[in-house]
Amino acid sequence: MGHDKSGINNELFFGEKNAFSKKYEAILYNESKALSPSAKVYFNQINAFLAMKKGKADLAYTHMQRIRVLYSWYPEIKENNYNEYLRSNRNLCIVLMHQKRFEEATEVIDQLQKP
Incomplete structure (x- = not known):
């Protein structure tokens, strides 16, 4: 079942x-x-997860990209919870790999390595 x-x-x-x-x-x-920047990140993380569970990788990608925008607008979120930031990038890579967009996944990883 x-x-x-x-x-x-x-x-x-x-x-x-x-x-x-x-x-x-x-x-x-x-x-x-979602009333705070962190709540907006969680909103998009949850919706990306639910989209992947439904097999809607394009929708998951949209939510993951929104998270990246939020991290760029509110760098304090990234600084206060760097592990969550890394996890979000990992999840974006998973979505990209699911879509067979391997070069873009590599670019995400490469951007993480820049100071």
Whole structure:
């Protein structure tokens, strides 16, 4: 049915049957409901994750690019939580690799190596 190796039913955890899906749908629908720059980053991270779970890599890419914009506009977010910044770039690379955009993924990694 939708079980993974651990026996978790992914349909209940991630799918339409998840009780939280409907409850949080309104919050995750519009970025303007995210009141701080960090909340906007989380909004886009969650939506990118959900898009990938639905097989919508293009939508995930849009959210990941938005995160990059937010980090450039608000460098203090990156400075205060550098691990999250690196994780976001890793996730962007995963999306790009899923789309077979390997050169762009390499560029993301190369940009991280610049001082």
